[in-house]
Amino acid sequence: MRIIRIISVLTLFIAIATLNVEAQCKTFAKSECLPKLNPYTHDGNYHAAVLVEGEEAELYKTFYSDMDYRLAIVGESKLQHVEFKILDENKNIIYSNKDNNYAETWDFKLENSKQLKLVVKVPQFSKPGDTPVSGCVAIMFGFKLKK
Numbered sequence: 001m002r003i004i005r006i007i008s009v010l011t012l013f014i015a016i017a018t019l020n021v022e023a024q025c026k027t028f029a030k031s032e033c034l035p036k037l038n039p040y041t042h043d044g045n046y047h048a049a050v051l052v053e054g055e056e057a058e059l060y061k062t063f064y065s066d067m068d069y070r071l072a073i074v075g076e077s078k079l080q081h082v083e084f085k086i087l088d089e090n091k092n093i094i095y096s097n098k099d100n101n102y103a104e105t106w107d108f109k110l111e112n113s114k115q116l117k118l119v120v121k122v123p124q125f126s127k128p129g130d131t132p133v134s135g136c137v138a139i140m141f142g143f144k145l146k147k
Helices: 002-037
Strands: 047-052 056-063 067-075 083-087 093-096 105-109 114-121 134-145
Touching: 002 047, 002 067, 002 134, 047 056, 056 134, 067 083, 093 105, 114 134
Parallel strands: none
Antiparallel strands: 047 134, 056 114, 067 105, 067 134, 083 093, 083 114
16 A cells, blocks of 8 residues: 555656646747747747657648748757758658758748648767756747738
8 A cells, every 4th residue: 555655646746747847848938939930920839848869759730832831949058959850741851950050940831731740859969878968849830821
């Protein structure tokens, strides 16, 4: 019975810590990433996660023709560079910020509506044996209707 209580308490502490980290990451997204969408209109979705160097995350999103888009991806300063690339349905790379000095934003428009894959990666930069660095990475989308 005592082991069950200990496990329950540990589970509760982990859950609270996780919620706190997610809340901090969402706050980071609002304060650091959202302003980079200006003058585009934010789509209302906050995508943010804590990533450890060497980790990769994927996100699929549908984009529509006749709209201008801005993608903003911002990582905490301790992450140095956050790399992202956009792939089409055939896994062709449409854009890579690595080729553009790790830019945090990308403006684009599509001739046809399509679903694209976004791959975000925090490159490995610590030395072997060091504790890997982790931090929040925020991803946001903005749009403008064509006039």
